[in-house]
Amino acid sequence: MQRYRCLTCSAQCQSARRPVRRRAQLRKRYVWQRQTLWQLAEAANRSVPWVRKQLDASSPAGRAHAPELIVIIADTTFWGRGYGLTVFRSPARKQNLWWQEVEHERMATYALGRREIEARGWTIAAAVVDGRRGFTGVFGDIPLQMCHFHQMKRVTTYLTRRPKTEAGRALREVMLMLPASDERSFTHALGSWYGTWSGFIAERTYHDDGVHWHYTHRNVRSAYLSMKRNLQYLFTYERYPDLAIPTTTNSLDGMFTQLKNRLAVHRGLRRDRRYRMIGDILAGGDDS
Numbered sequence: 001m002q003r004y005r006c007l008t009c010s011a012q013c014q015s016a017r018r019p020v021r022r023r024a025q026l027r028k029r030y031v032w033q034r035q036t037l038w039q040l041a042e043a044a045n046r047s048v049p050w051v052r053k054q055l056d057a058s059s060p061a062g063r064a065h066a067p068e069l070i071v072i073i074a075d076t077t078f079w080g081r082g083y084g085l086t087v088f089r090s091p092a093r094k095q096n097l098w099w100q101e102v103e104h105e106r107m108a109t110y111a112l113g114r115r116e117i118e119a120r121g122w123t124i125a126a127a128v129v130d131g132r133r134g135f136t137g138v139f140g141d142i143p144l145q146m147c148h149f150h151q152m153k154r155v156t157t158y159l160t161r162r163p164k165t166e167a168g169r170a171l172r173e174v175m176l177m178l179p180a181s182d183e184r185s186f187t188h189a190l191g192s193w194y195g196t197w198s199g200f201i202a203e204r205t206y207h208d209d210g211v212h213w214h215y216t217h218r219n220v221r222s223a224y225l226s227m228k229r230n231l232q233y234l235f236t237y238e239r240y241p242d243l244a245i246p247t248t249t250n251s252l253d254g255m256f257t258q259l260k261n262r263l264a265v266h267r268g269l270r271r272d273r274r275y276r277m278i279g280d281i282l283a284g285g286d287d288s
Contacts, residue, residue: 151230
């Protein structure tokens, strides 16, 4: 801490605010300007342990959130196996409202996030999710929109980008209509496909024992059933135009990309320091 002495009376004093400002500047450069501990130490003519100590003692800045009616995007991202982050984000406000470290993606975590957000005074008007089973148990009492991108990705996983069967190619064409289609047109196209290929996806292949069997075209069948099962959640945004519900989780996916890029500069962080940095980034802080 800097000390001062009066040249007239020799009284001494010290500034308590300078260390606070210095720590804030160090943290800003560390988190938002992607400077490493070594770079900060070199610029300050100090040691790396000193810089680390200053960062640990700093107070992360955040944004104040005034509760209101919101649409949220909820999703989870992972760093390898066993460490992930569940986040609730308001795409309209471009703010992350809640986050939690997780080892696995579970509906209990989403339920906890909803309870805590609503306890702060927020009112969740609608939710956008990736379509994982179980979300209706968490958000079933409000409008629920499934992400179009995740639905298309799931269908592509079953069909591949170049389906080998004519039925698969036709179903992929229906799937590609999704981003630019409305509910009526898409439902009609999917129904027409089923009218043509229902017998195809019902075909069975029997095992050698003549008793046990499996569906011959399991991937095409699974792709169709996925679209049919999620159809009621793909066009929720049309039924609630006043809420301006997004059709994808892109706002949060972009945040995850930024988060991982910033953390990649500081590999090897201790878990508590990494989570604190995650909090800085998600809270918004001083990103100028």
